[in-house]
Amino acid sequence: MKLQDLASVRSGLVLSRKQAKEPSEYRYPLINLRCIQQEGTIQLKEADIYEAKEPLKEEYLSQSGDIIVRLTAPYTAVLIDETTSGMVVSSNFVVIRVEDKSLLPEYLFWLLNTEKIKRKIYENATSNMLGAVNARFLADFELALLSVEDQRKIAQFNLLAKRERQLLRMLADEKEKYYAGVLNQAYKRAKKGK
Structure with a gap:
């Protein structure tokens, strides 16, 4: 079964689209690459502040149970909980929001961080300097439940x-x-x- 059959898989926000040109009343913590630790956690003290020109829709903010995956090496996945929900997720990441009760987000989080799956991601990364993987690969990812x-x-x-x-x-x-x-x-x- 493909991941897209069980969850929504989309890229994060392209920050320039919603960013205010001057200080704004719509301020959000921003998950950046420095926040994501190798062991699959978010270091909150590394988060930036994102100033938006308008209130952001829920789809652009992390929600408890989301899995955020880096699009560049080391392709670490993190599980969003109460302490990391409500943060802006940039286009450096893919947001996976499980929609089917037959797949547990906590299990998917573990699975995406296994060596076997990370190896598959490395093998499917583009050959540019960053070695980025695209959201489509993760959406088409086959998993046996x-x-x-x-x-x-x-x-x-x-x-x-x-x-x-x-x-x-x-x-x-x-x-x-x-x-x-x-x-x-x-x-x-x-x-x-x-």
Whole structure:
């Protein structure tokens, strides 16, 4: 079954079409390439502010359950949740909005980030310098559907594993700060002792 039979697949907004020429009251957070992390998350502090000349339609804004896929390498897919909904999605990305109950967005998110699927995307990328893939490739993407229950199990395990990796990274960062603090204190004490 093709992805387009189960979901809408379209490119993001061409920013110049709706962009205000001067500061505007219609300000939106913008998902840019810097926001998308290799592990499939959005780094909100990297988001830009997009000033539109008019209120944007819902179709141009991320919604919880959407999957956003980079059109250039590394073709990372991210799953939109409550914290990342309402953001402008630029034409650097494809927005996949699942419309059929037989496909879970969380499962599709996992599937699109597997090595096998990423390899297929690389093989179908254009040969220009950017190596961009087009939305049509993703719309025509063939997938064999598992049962919803099997999709749910895979999706839940994937999200749990992602959360664990995220917590481990945070722990490692905190440990580095702790070690640096202890070493600095030891150095200061030793220096005073001279």
